[in-house]
Amino acid sequence: MTVLVLGDQLTRRNGPLSAQPDESALLIEATDFARRHPYHPHKLTLLFSAMRHFRDTLRDAGRTVHYYEESTFERAFDDHFERRPGDELVLMAPASHGTVDRLRSMVERRGGSLTVVENTKFLCAPETFDEWADGPPYRHEQFYRFLRRQTGYLMDGDQPVGGEWNYDDQNRETPPDDWTPSDPPVFEPDETTRRIQSWVESAFHGGYDGPPYGGDWADPGPFRWPVTRRQAVQALDDFVTHRLADFGPYQDAMVEDEWAMSHSLLSTSLNIGLLGPGEVIERAISAHEDGDAPLNSVEGFVRQVLGWREFVRHVYRREMPGLATANQLDAGEDLPDFYWTGDTEMACLSDVVDGVRKRGYSHHIERLMILSNFALLYGVEPAQLNRWFHAGYVDAFHWVTTPNVVEMGSYGAGAFATKPYAASANYVDKMSDYCSACPYYKTKTTGDGACPFNTLYWDFLDRNEELLRSNHRMGLVYNHLDNKGDEELAAIRDRATDLRRRASDGKL
Ligand SMILES: Cc1cc2nc3c(=O)[nH]c(=O)nc-3n(C[C@H](O)[C@H](O)[C@H](O)COP(=O)(O)OP(=O)(O)OC[C@H]3O[C@@H](n4cnc5c(N)ncnc54)[C@H](O)[C@@H]3O)c2cc1C
Ligand code: SF4
Numbered sequence: 001m002t003v004l005v006l007g008d009q010l011t012r013r014n015g016p017l018s019a020q021p022d023e024s025a026l027l028i029e030a031t032d033f034a035r036r037h038p039y040h041p042h043k044l045t046l047l048f049s050a051m052r053h054f055r056d057t058l059r060d061a062g063r064t065v066h067y068y069e070e071s072t073f074e075r076a077f078d079d080h081f082e083r084r085p086g087d088e089l090v091l092m093a094p095a096s097h098g099t100v101d102r103l104r105s106m107v108e109r110r111g112g113s114l115t116v117v118e119n120t121k122f123l124c125a126p127e128t129f130d131e132w133a134d135g136p137p138y139r140h141e142q143f144y145r146f147l148r149r150q151t152g153y154l155m156d157g158d159q160p161v162g163g164e165w166n167y168d169d170q171n172r173e174t175p176p177d178d179w180t181p182s183d184p185p186v187f188e189p190d191e192t193t194r195r196i197q198s199w200v201e202s203a204f205h206g207g208y209d210g211p212p213y214g215g216d217w218a219d220p221g222p223f224r225w226p227v228t229r230r231q232a233v234q235a236l237d238d239f240v241t242h243r244l245a246d247f248g249p250y251q252d253a254m255v256e257d258e259w260a261m262s263h264s265l266l267s268t269s270l271n272i273g274l275l276g277p278g279e280v281i282e283r284a285i286s287a288h289e290d291g292d293a294p295l296n297s298v299e300g301f302v303r304q305v306l307g308w309r310e311f312v313r314h315v316y317r318r319e320m321p322g323l324a325t326a327n328q329l330d331a332g333e334d335l336p337d338f339y340w341t342g343d344t345e346m347a348c349l350s351d352v353v354d355g356v357r358k359r360g361y362s363h364h365i366e367r368l369m370i371l372s373n374f375a376l377l378y379g380v381e382p383a384q385l386n387r388w389f390h391a392g393y394v395d396a397f398h399w400v401t402t403p404n405v406v407e408m409g410s411y412g413a414g415a416f417a418t419k420p421y422a423a424s425a426n427y428v429d430k431m432s433d434y435c436s437a438c439p440y441y442k443t444k445t446t447g448d449g450a451c452p453f454n455t456l457y458w459d460f461l462d463r464n465e466e467l468l469r470s471n472h473r474m475g476l477v478y479n480h481l482d483n484k485g486d487e488e489l490a491a492i493r494d495r496a497t498d499l500r501r502r503a504s505d506g507k508l
Contacts, residue, residue: 002026002066004089004103004114007047008397010054010229011273014120015092017058024064026089027051028076031069034204037391040218040360042225044200046394049193049227050272056192057228074106081110088112093119095313095399097320121270122313123151123277123306129314136415138315141165144307153281154302166303167296173249174431181250182242184260186224187231197223217340218392219357225268225394232266232274239264240287248297252365254432256347259355263363264301267395270309277305304364311416312403319415324402325383326413329420329464333379336503339371339388344508346452347438348428349374360394365431372409373423377456378503379463382410419473424457446491452499452508459496462489 003016004026012018017025029051034044055067068076081087089107093116094100100116107114118125124147132146145165148154154161189197226232246262253261269275281302288298316323338344342353352366362371367389375385386405390396406412411420425442429435435442435451444450445458461468461481468474484492502508 001088001090002084004091005054006091006094006099007051008272009092009094009121010050011121011276012058012061013276016090016117019117020090023090024066025055025058026066026080027055027068028073029067029069030071030073030076031203032071033073037387038217039204039391040356040394041197041200041204041220042218042223042360043394043396044204045193045196045223046225046227046268047272048200049189049196050274052192052196053228073103077106077110077112081107081112086111086113089114091116092121093117095119095121095317096397097316097324097399121273121276122310123147124310124314126314126317129310130318133314133318136315136319136413137418138311138416140307140311140416143311144303147306147310148302151306153306154285154299162295162299164299167248167299170296171248171300172252172431174253175246175250175255179250181246181258181260181262182238184224184243184265185235185238186222187226187235189223193223193227217357218360219342219354220360221358224359226274229274232269235266235269236264236275236280236283239266240283240293244284244287244293244301245297248294248300251300252431254348254363254366254370254428254434256351256433256437259359259362261363265361270305271395271397271400277309281305309400312408313399315407315416316399316403319413320402323406323413323415324386324398326406326415327382327410328412328414329379329410329467331376331379331410332381333500334504335375335380335384335388336378336508337506338503338508339375341506343506345439346374346508347440348432348434351434356392360392367404368409368421369423369427369431372405373421374453374456376410376420376422377453377460378500379460380410382406382412385410419471420460420468422457422460423453425451425453428453446488446495450495455492455495455499458484458489458492462492 001020002024003020005017009015029048055065058065066080068079070076089112091103091114104114128150132143148160226235243262243264250262255261266275266280270277270280284293284298284301287293288295338349339353342350342357344350348370352362352370355362372385382405386401389401389405390398407415407417408421411417425435429442440451441449442451445454458481461477469478499508
């Protein structure tokens, strides 16, 4: 028997490696897999380096590890089953759709077998979610409360600690001008990571030759992400000690040049298994109990990890494969090139896209209210936007990008979003300092220099009236649309057409 460990399952604290302490492990680096999208070089470095460090840790602990560096999974299995005919593989259930079927068929064609066991990278088991759920539509708030009760996290008997289930009203602040968040830790590449970095550069730089920029679109700065369990624990300590207290109030705020704000930067470590959700939540709760972090920050953080992360995983599991191509607004525009180049005059988009090109990261509100919001208003096909997020982000995996991008960001299916997350410059200006330095006018909707978010916002409501007007949460904005005269509406439509032309000419 051998434990098959996928590149995002790097844990031996639970799951099949912990249940089978005496069995060997099998890890496969499949380079063709890394060429399926124009991945950010930091993402490839993160995954390959973390896998090799994990292999070394297992070997140092005395375990036999079969480690294949091959072009495809098929070739690695050819080698493996030639050496170990009939091997019985055990695998932690992958979160991404279709992976088990593909692996099982490859293994069985070579005379092996595959047993799939529970995924311990999440806290809520599929049966528990399925018993709770009566959707679609699914409601996050109800699920979050259900899971708080199930786990007992931040509970005082049957009631939430502090008396409220959420403290959102305290968590929508923007920081004062003199606020400086603590610098997030940088994990200097060791020799293994440095070797991977140069290999990624030579093997994959331009290794993807699909549209629009091949593999050359990124502008990578220094690599900084944890690649070992030890580093991931340091990253968690650093967050809890220096940034958790401010996480809540500023979680929706954006400040130019403060790319991390007080976010945890733990998504890569959680998603590849270096950290577990339970330990992360428990550290944050302990900080509150020790008086080191206020309840609004800790609850806000627990809501993300216990609520949203678990929720989107299960919605994805239940709504695939349809969710990947869902497009209820029938949005068919191509993604503007500036998502790859950062070449736009719009101050907000330019700064956020530059951050993605440098680091493969931007924080949640930039993903939702700048990048997805613009694509939604512009009418970008959700699957195209999903591919861009999937390629560009260090923490992107199909199970987490798809519900976030296609549903939350693009209102593709109505599976859990109760309305589109659509906003004009008014929101961006309230939550950021971008608009004051932008050549576009945040208060103008039509005419020269009008902010594209404004024009496209009203154009979006106008174009999607048939589906959205009947949504009771949209009643107020449709009242505002009704107050616009025919002349103004015509000017909005003209300017929207002009903006689309300019975007496709690279002049927005
Ligand atoms: C359009 C869009 C695309 C996204 N793509 C990804 C992605 O590819 N990978 C990814 O892990 N997250 C994704 N998210 C969710 C969220 O933005 C990131 O998890 C978060 O920004 C990661 O940074 P952080 O670790 O500093 O998070 P923090 O803000 O510190 O939050 C703490 C943790 O909560 C979890 N979390 C918070 N929100 C979500 C959410 N909506 N879904 C799932 N987990 C959540 C993450 O594990 C995160 O590390 C996306 C959100 C949107 C709107
Ligand atoms: S004015 Fe418009 S484009 Fe410029 S920063 Fe504000 S929202 Fe972005």
